[in-house]
Amino acid sequence: MKKIGFLSFGHWTPSPHSQVRTASDALLQSIDLAVAAEELGADGAYFRVHHFARQLASPFPLLAAIGARTSRIEIGTGVIDMRYENPLYFAEDAGAADLISEGRLQLGISRGSPEQVVDGWRYFGYGPGEGETEADMARRHTEVLLDVLKGEGFAQPSPRPMFANPPGLLRLEPHSEGLRDRIWWGAASNGTARWAAGLGMNLMSSTLKEDESGQPFHVQQADQIREFRAAWAEAGHAHAPRVSVSRSLFPLVTDEDRAYFGTGRDESDQVGQIDNMRAIFGRTYAAEPDALVEQLREDEAIAEADTLLLTVPNQLGVDYNAHVLESVLTHVAPALGWR
Structure with a gap:
């Protein structure tokens, strides 16, 4: 069995060719797609976070709204850029959204990706400390977040509080028990995957x-997952970790599918530079269901992971993306033993 969800980047554009033309469209359609995914039997609704862009940006109002409209599906992010985050506000917002969803949040966080503006986190009031890089700053924010999510008191109470306090040091409220174990790190390298394992975060590996x-x-990603699990075992955490991978995956079952994705596009991996890093980008899978199943049998990283996130073309609208999810759940997942 494998959990299967979707990952939306939440793009919107005023183009007449887009079904998502405003920020309101992006938010409301994200809620509708999560509801549809739950009705189809999918396991997760995940959303990318980007600042200064025509994409989804502030995740917690959206996650809370989805939590109030659904009852079973996991709700998450993939990923929140911790360079931009105040970890204490993050913990409060996440705690509230998790309580609304009754403990269904699965929050992916990371050092982040290239942004729309230069050093965008500075406009949010953050900057690396002396001797720090921006990646160090993101990891520092993360370690503070993980610490306060434990729910332990750390703040000295006022001797003249507005309301009566419980005894001892105060923690952040609202606290949602168990959320600390549902934080995922979006790791681009084997080294950061091992670092995440040491801190007891789940692994979110992208495309x-x-x-x-x-x-x-897929071979490099599978190696990353194995190194993560080895580091987790070495750290001696009491619970088992989770691992997700993301894929662009389209069964061609209708003429519309073939028009969008059956165009003979390059189906090989791509290599390029991103943030001064030589990066490898995974292929898109698009084929008739039987051929798609055979291709996916060869993907070592999907085999290693317990969760598969399907990147969806959200600008094609809710109905089409629900169709893509249904096609995977119906034509692909059973044949591969995922359902």
């Missing part, structure tokens, strides 16, 4: 990673 060996993308 790109640092090209560390020159091998095919």
